[in-house]
Amino acid sequence: MGNMTALHRWSIAAIVATGLCILILNLAVGALKPAADIAWLDIAGEGGAALLSLMWTFFIFNSRPAGWVTRLLSGGLAFIFFSYWQDVLDEFIQLPAHVHWDHWVESGSMPLGMILLTLGIYHWHREQRAINRQLLKRERIFREHRSFDALTPLSDARYLREQLALELQHTQQPVSLIMIDLDCFDHSRRLLGSADGDRLLRELSELLVLNLRQKDLLCRYAGDRFAVVLPATERLIAENLGRELKQAADHFAFKTRRGETHRVTVHTGLAVSHHDSADSLIERANRCLLQSRSGQPRVA
């Protein structure tokens, strides 16, 4: 996703148009003040505030997808901008005494903007909590945006190693690691095409997350291989979880773009820590995975 601004071009146009309208209205009814009457310090202060509030609005637009929270935040900041903007124009333009709308623009839009912004921040907070809940099984305690995988909404093998090392260091209880591998994914990708192949991996990752506990962590190891860290988990429980994950994947009826069903089968490999390092645990889980794969009849 490159630039978010394109999504909001109508909102941006509305803000610019309103700003221009205020300017034109001021020029139409008022008269320019003589240079001697202009207070430059006020202009610098109010103009700076107007400029900053406008910049914040654009930052919001640039970083957020469209939606309620975005509308509240940007709307609030826009009204704050209008208030300062009228304030700045007052410094240049003398309006006749019978005109009152400028007070409404100046003093009315500031509280309105503040209320919208407050509502926006409140909902932003709730939205963030929802996102955190969603990310929980994908990133556990740490957030490290450099470790995001390019293809799926999971973290990569580097993050897996870091988290596994932390987990092994801090706990006396056994840590289990499950490796999950798609059967003949190379074949599937050629049959499905790259776009559907990539989507298959993304959707499978969603499915696997749904079958995990709150404390577990799912990463994409590489290619079509996923890794699940199960903190403080005995072998028996881990074997059960592994079976559940395999069953879930075996029942996954992936739909291609043409609406056809493409079934997948997976193999799993489990390793439970016995004072090993992250690397040796990963290696043992991988070896177990290979054994389970070579033991199965080949599916062409």
Place this chain on the structure above:
Amino acid sequence: MNGYLADQAFIPAHHQPAVLIDLIHDQGIDLNRLLRHTGLFQEQILSGEARLSPHGWLQLIHNARRLLPDPELSFRYGQRLFPGHYGAISALLGNAGNLHDALQVFTGFSKLVFPLLGARLTVTDQHLCLHWLDSCGNGSEHRFVVEAAMAGLASVTRWLSGERLPWAFQFRHARPSYPEQYQVHLGDTLYFDGQLDAMILPRHYLESPWPGASTIAWRAAKQQCQPQLDPLAGGDSFRLYLYRQLLQNVASPPSLQQLANPLQCSPATLKRRLRDQGCHYQQLLDQARLHQAIHWLQFHGYSTEQVARQLNFTDSTNFRRSFKRWSGLTPAACQRALAATMGSLYPA
């Protein structure tokens, strides 16, 4: 000119380079930034007119790696590369009747199938070894190029043969910080810090027939590909053409002057041309001698003394010293490492 050059624009941009462009585009990355400094424009590629030089392609790879610093990129690129939609050469690869046919495409037609690397096939009683060779001075992109080529060949041979071939992989570079990509995309038999970029397989896979191939289509495609090659250098680059000249006469290799004679240019001109291809005479000569020595040690079971004699060294001490200079290892240490590689192919 004998063999294609690094800055010669002959690669249709809508062939192999476009696979990378598509891959990057799928990630939502701006194409103008990807095409920067390659001399390519989107409209030109779509019209099918644009041609890219090996250097231009390497620049494209450089840009792609910078825009998407994902260690999986080379492997995903490789897996999409072959057989591809590159006209006759794709038909040739797609109709390979066995592994030998498929490997011939890479050894004899590298100009058409993957111009950044050439390949040399060695077959002994027990093994086959496909040795990948730098065609145009890939420089800092060499690792990416090798990863893509190996992932591509492993993937296409698996697709065409219908089974997972148990390749062993040997790399000149050190073990990278992302071994999981090699493990999942290539396999578990991996050797880093080696002397060759090579893929090794038990010999019996070479002739076993593949399903779905058409002999007629294969022959017709070969007829169509042949005229696109160079009469002297075949599918090789200029650099590889000279390398093969040295390799064929490795016991008494031709001097720079002798190489220049049939090319009708002066040694100075040849020197300059070689520099443009990212190498020089001594480097090519050392490479040819090292590679041949390793082939004898690894696949033919020669002793150090035998190799020294074959390469016309006066004594084996001299040979050991030279070998150490070429490879950083003594022949004995190298032989031990090779034995470990080969041993894993045939576990007792």
